[in-house]
Amino acid sequence: MSFFSQAWAIVRKDLVTELRGASTIVSMVLLGLLVVLVFNFGVEPGTASASLARSGVLWSAFLFSGVIAVGRSFASEKEAGCMDGLLLCPVDRGVIYLGKLIGNLILVFATGLIILLFWTAIYNVGIGGAWFGLLLLLVLATIGMSTLGTLFAAVAAGVRARDALLTVFIFPLLIPLVIGAAHMSTMLLSGKTLGEAGMWPWILVVYDVVFLAVSFMVFDFVVED
Amino acid sequence: MTTRGAESEVAGSAESLEAPTVAAAVLVRNLRKDYGHHEALRGVDLRLDPGTFLTIFGPNGAGKTTFMKVLSTLTRPTEGIVHVGGKDVVKDAPEVRKRVGVISHNTYLYAQLTGLENLEFYAGMYRVPNGRQRALSLLKRMDLFTRMDDRVGGYSRGMQQRLSVARALLHDPELLLLDEPYTGLDQHASRVLAEVLQGLRDGTRTVIMTTHNIQEGLSGCDRVAILVEGQFVYDRRVADIDTSSFQHTYFTCVHEELPEED
Amino acid sequence: MGDRKSRMDLWVNVVGTVTFVLVMAGILLALLYAPTEKTLGDSQRIFYLHMPMAWIALGPGFTVVFALSIAYLVTGKMKFDRWASASAEIGVIFTTITLLTGSLWGKQEWGVYWDWEPRLTTTLVLWFIYVGYLLLRAIAGEGPRRARLSAVYGIVGWVDVPIVFLSIWLWRTLLHPKILSARGFAMDSRMILALMVCLVAITFLYLWLLMVRARTRTLESEISGLRAQLRRRNRRGGNQ
Numbered sequence: 001m002s003f004f005s006q007a008w009a010i011v012r013k014d015l016v017t018e019l020r021g022a023s024t025i026v027s028m029v030l031l032g033l034l035v036v037l038v039f040n041f042g043v044e045p046g047t048a049s050a051s052l053a054r055s056g057v058l059w060s061a062f063l064f065s066g067v068i069a070v071g072r073s074f075a076s077e078k079e080a081g082c083m084d085g086l087l088l089c090p091v092d093r094g095v096i097y098l099g100k101l102i103g104n105l106i107l108v109f110a111t112g113l114i115i116l117l118f119w120t121a122i123y124n125v126g127i128g129g130a131w132f133g134l135l136l137l138l139v140l141a142t143i144g145m146s147t148l149g150t151l152f153a154a155v156a157a158g159v160r161a162r163d164a165l166l167t168v169f170i171f172p173l174l175i176p177l178v179i180g181a182a183h184m185s186t187m188l189l190s191g192k193t194l195g196e197a198g199m200w201p202w203i204l205v206v207y208d209v210v211f212l213a214v215s216f217m218v219f220d221f222v223v224e225d
Numbered sequence: 226m227t228t229r230g231a232e233s234e235v236a237g238s239a240e241s242l243e244a245p246t247v248a249a250a251v252l253v254r255n256l257r258k259d260y261g262h263h264e265a266l267r268g269v270d271l272r273l274d275p276g277t278f279l280t281i282f283g284p285n286g287a288g289k290t291t292f293m294k295v296l297s298t299l300t301r302p303t304e305g306i307v308h309v310g311g312k313d314v315v316k317d318a319p320e321v322r323k324r325v326g327v328i329s330h331n332t333y334l335y336a337q338l339t340g341l342e343n344l345e346f347y348a349g350m351y352r353v354p355n356g357r358q359r360a361l362s363l364l365k366r367m368d369l370f371t372r373m374d375d376r377v378g379g380y381s382r383g384m385q386q387r388l389s390v391a392r393a394l395l396h397d398p399e400l401l402l403l404d405e406p407y408t409g410l411d412q413h414a415s416r417v418l419a420e421v422l423q424g425l426r427d428g429t430r431t432v433i434m435t436t437h438n439i440q441e442g443l444s445g446c447d448r449v450a451i452l453v454e455g456q457f458v459y460d461r462r463v464a465d466i467d468t469s470s471f472q473h474t475y476f477t478c479v480h481e482e483l484p485e486e487d
Numbered sequence: 488m489g490d491r492k493s494r495m496d497l498w499v500n501v502v503g504t505v506t507f508v509l510v511m512a513g514i515l516l517a518l519l520y521a522p523t524e525k526t527l528g529d530s531q532r533i534f535y536l537h538m539p540m541a542w543i544a545l546g547p548g549f550t551v552v553f554a555l556s557i558a559y560l561v562t563g564k565m566k567f568d569r570w571a572s573a574s575a576e577i578g579v580i581f582t583t584i585t586l587l588t589g590s591l592w593g594k595q596e597w598g599v600y601w602d603w604e605p606r607l608t609t610t611l612v613l614w615f616i617y618v619g620y621l622l623l624r625a626i627a628g629e630g631p632r633r634a635r636l637s638a639v640y641g642i643v644g645w646v647d648v649p650i651v652f653l654s655i656w657l658w659r660t661l662l663h664p665k666i667l668s669a670r671g672f673a674m675d676s677r678m679i680l681a682l683m684v685c686l687v688a689i690t691f692l693y694l695w696l697l698m699v700r701a702r703t704r705t706l707e708s709e710i711s712g713l714r715a716q717l718r719r720r721n722r723r724g725g726n727q
Contacts, residue, residue, distance in 0.1 A: 005349075006349060006352075009346060009349040013335065013338065016337070016338065016342070017335055017338065020337040020376075076337075079335075079336060080331055080332045080333060080334055081331025081332070081333055082333050082334070082335060084329075084331065085334075085347070086333075086350070087298075088297055088298070088322060088325070088327055089322060089347070089351060090319045090320075090322035090323045090352075091319075091350055092319075151639070151643070155636050155639060155640065158632065158636055159623065159628075159632075159633075159636060161623075161626060165622065168615075168619050168622060169619045169622075169623065172615035172616045172619060172647075173616065173643065173644065173647045175612050175651055175654070176647070176651050176653070179654045179655065179658050180654055200657070203650065203653060206650070207650055210650070211643070211646070214642065214643060218642060218643070221560050221638070221639055222635070222636065222639055224635075225294070225299060225300040225301065225632070260630050261630030261631065261711070262708070262711050263715060264715070264719075454719070454722075
């Protein structure tokens with residue numbers, strides 16, 4: 001088995017475990033939808049402030065459910081000392097990080113997609129030609145969220161911190177992602193394209209690449225004793 | 226048996242490290258491990274020939290688990306040299322991991338997966354050729370074949386421990402580390418496990434077991450050592466000692482290091 | 488060991504004395520010597536505290552955490568971890584003062600305490616990042632594990648800051664292009680002198696606090712080392 005097939009074995013194991021347990025997936029999707037719903041009560045529907053706020057609502061919901069997704073990624077390893085079992089295997093620590101990362105990418109993206117669809121429906125957002133741009137934003141945000149989320153989920157698992165603390169650890173770090181995604185989705189909905197967004201898409205790309213590299217470099221230190 | 230005598234004996238076995246005749250299965254020299262200011266291991270020396278079954282006794286907090294964690298690369302030594310099968314646990318960690326199998330009171334099993342799925346997953350991680358065949362034959366050997374498609378969460382503690390033995394044997398390790406394997410098992414399960422472990426002795430596989438149960442620890446081992454306060458204070462071949470009085474020896478050793486608190 | 492310790496004490500005292508003189512000079516210059524700004528009035532004087540604090544907070548304070556975190560991961564020496572944590576603690580305090588003085592000044596200048604000014608907003612995000620860092624340390628117990636995990640946080644947090652600033656700056660300039668010039672005012676040469684002295688004084692204050700805090704950490708660690716030794720000796724009783 002190669003680097004990638006071993007990482008994939010971890011992904012498959014995690015997804016099977018997750019689907020049989022199912023509780024986290026359901027709760028993360030529901031939380032995302034609830035955030036979208038609850039924020040709706042704070043603004044007068046149909047007003048100008050409502051249309052400005054809705055992008056923020058979308059990405060807040062994405063962030064909250066995303067933290068649940070990544071927080072779960074090392075939880076399954078806590079029972080029966082499985083993290084040690086995994087570390088005993090003669091696999092590169094990068095394989096473990098990659099496996100956990102891919103699992104998170106899948107979960108965060110899928111949940112993000114559901115939230116996006118729900119949001120367009122209840123806020124009556126006419127996506128029109130913006131769907132491609134929104135999907136691209138979702139991909140970029142998913143990568144950034146999962147990259148740092150996976151790293152800090154391992155940190156949090158190392159100190160037995162709860163999900164609330166994980167939120168405190170990663171939300172400040174994710175701010176560029178939220179600003180960029182919210183700003184660009186507002187643009188997209190007002191009929192512009194990402195080509196007119198100047199540096200914005202690149203900030204997200206740089207963010208993703210930089211933290212992917214940093215996370216790979218430091219992950220060893222997080223898991224090794 | 227005085228502490229002083231035991232120490233000189235340990236020093237003697239350390240000296241023989243200088244000119245090894247057979248390649249040692251495990252070689253530990255002046256191993257120290259600190260956790261901040263807590264010194265878990267304070268200068269441990271050990272040389273094991275291939276095929277030896279060593280049992281390490283010691284009270285709680287003596288450093289037994291830390292020692293096992295160092296041998297299995299889960300924790301890095303603060304100081305000293307540790308070789309497994311000629312490979313350094315720090316520099317050649319991946320090579321050491323291929324050679325070591327660990328059974329502890331933690332089973333390292335996923336409750337949501339079936340017995341077979343657990344073994345297949347780990348077989349992939351260890352790159353075991355024909356992983357499925359290997360998993361099936363081990364399931365048969367551990368008497369779990371009929372339950373292999375059930376989720377591990379539904380297994381009894383004894384079954385889980387047997388599956389964890391199968392997991393540790395998947396890659397046919399040269400060195401088997403048994404860290405308190407009997408913890409949490411009822412009498413029946415302990416006896417079954419003892420039989421399973423006896424069945425593993427084939428003269429080539431080196432085994433290190435830690436326990437504080439003297440009965441289970443003495444059965445079938447070649448060598449006994451006592452670890453107290455992060456140091457070996459006793460290290461003998463079983464053939465050379467009177468096993469019936471070992472319990473007394475053990476308490477004397479532990480007692481001298483740890484006088485009763487007044 | 489004792490020699491190194493007394494040398495450290497000497498340095499702490501030297502830097503402490505210099506800091507005291509500089510801070511006194513800074514106070515006098517900022518409050519008495521520098522002229523009152525024409526449009527903003529005396530409230531502008533908070534700038535002599537705000538700007539140097541912001542400089543330490545956004546610059547050296549957390550860059551030191553970053554550099555020492557890398558040094559710890561590379562060498563594994565606990566002293567780097569102690570100095571990094573000391574710098575983070577002082578950084579959080581300086582960041583807090585930056586935020587408070589910044590929003591007090593904002594109230595004078597803009598009429599509101601908070602106006603999403605890019606540097607101030609970045610400082611707020613920074614504050615959250617490093618409170619997170621200290622929180623992680625607080626729950627992680629003691630020893631190498633805490634040092635490793637917080638070093639990882641220290642590195643990632645520092646790398647994040649420029650991206651945070653860039654994105655906040657872009658976001659604000661696109662909505663309110665005028666904001667960038669709003670803070671400018673004509674600097675008299677006496678004002679520049681006062682500011683420079685305050686800048687040096689606060690830098691020394693940071694250095695001095697850093698040394699005092701790191702020395703405390705070192706002593707704490709020595710004490711717990713001695714405690715551990717004592718416990719072992721007591722347990723072994725008459726044998727030793």
